[in-house]
Amino acid sequence: MPEPTGVIHDIGYQRYTGPRLGRRHVFGALYLHGLRTVFGLGRSAKAKIFPWLVLGIVTLVAAGVTAVRSQIGEVVMSYAQFADAMSWLVIFFVAVAAPELVSRDLQSGVLPLYFSRPLPRADYPLAKLLALGTALWLLLGGPQLVMFLGAAFTTKQxxxxVWNELLDLLPGLLYAGLWAVVFASIGLLVASLTGKRAFAAGGIVAVFLMTAPVVGTLSIMPSQTVNELAFLASPSTLVSGVGTWALGDLLEPADQGGGLPIGDFGPVYALAAVALVTTCVALLLLRYRKVAAR
Structure with a gap:
């Protein structure tokens, strides 16, 4: 028999003996990577254009409101009203950011790598959801901080x-958080249904914009009860309804052109918002449990 010619070479391979950071650090890495992805950090200049353009617009609006207030000595727009006014920009921001977070991974087929140990299946969508929600809260809350600093440095009291401004700012930040949670949960759920980013973006915009005519139709029905509950039909007006009920004077009353005519149904709007977010998160987790099982 011929002698074997194979040779084993010792190339100095050593096993990894360092610390294994585990699930918590993997989740944190996914969250930070998702947050960076939303704002285009660590990516090409093209990926930074839209998120930073939107961020620049909302910051410029906040600076303008602050400047006008300092000149006339009156509040032009409250912190809560700012979140309402900028909500239309948030829709398009979500339509671009959510597909970047999840649709790209679906298309490239890298999910089996994410779902290997020690990352449970639920951690991936939850980390992405937390990243998107944080980004949206920063998008609305950061300019509010600019408004607060401007008011604090120009106050005559x-x-x-400054303390009174802080008391006005905190509800505004909470209200911005409500916008962020609702929009992030809906946007990420829609984006998780397809690996094509264009389809995901179109679906997100459709969910938010195509429900507006439904609200308009219900709000002119002859029944006052239907009119007051009509705003449940759209995510944007749903959040505004919760704000009208919860924030009171921080949002301009309906008879002065602000707020929504929701009557005594404020608690219904709050429960509906909770149910909407809970349902979206549950469906999102179910979606990724099925993806991981393939």
Whole structure:
């Protein structure tokens, strides 16, 4: 028999002996990567154009509102009203950001790598959802901080004026958080249904914009009860309804052109918002449980 000619070479391979960081650090890495992805950090200049353009617009609006207030000495727009006014930009921001977070991974087929140990299936969508929600909250809350700083430095009431501004700012930040949670949960769920980013973006915009005519139709029905519940039909007006009920004077009353005529159905709007977010998150987790099982 011929002698074997194979030779085993010792190339100095050593096993990894360092710390294994585990699930918490993997989740944190996914979250930070998702947050960077939303704002185009670590990516090409083209990927940074839209998110930073939107961020620049909302910041410029906040700076303009602050400048006008400092000149006339009156509140032009409250913190909560700012979140309402900028909500239309948030729709398009979500339509671009959500597909970048999840549709790209679906299209490239890298999910089996994510779902290997030690990352459970639910952690992936939850990390992406948290990243998108944080980005949306920063998008609305960051300019509110600009407005607060401008008001704090120009107040004529000293520390009492700064304290009053802070008391107005905190509900505004919470309201921005509500916008972020609702929009992020809906946007990410829609984006998770397809690996094509264009289809995902179109679907997200359709969900938010095509429900507006439904609200318009229901709001002119002869029944007052139907009119007051009509705003449940659209995610945007649903959030505004919760704000009208919860924030009161921080949003301009309906008879002065602000708020929504929701009557005594404020708690219904709050429960509907909770149910909507819960349903979207549950469906999102179910979606990725099925993807991982393939």
């Amino acid at each position: 000293g520390m009492r004026g």
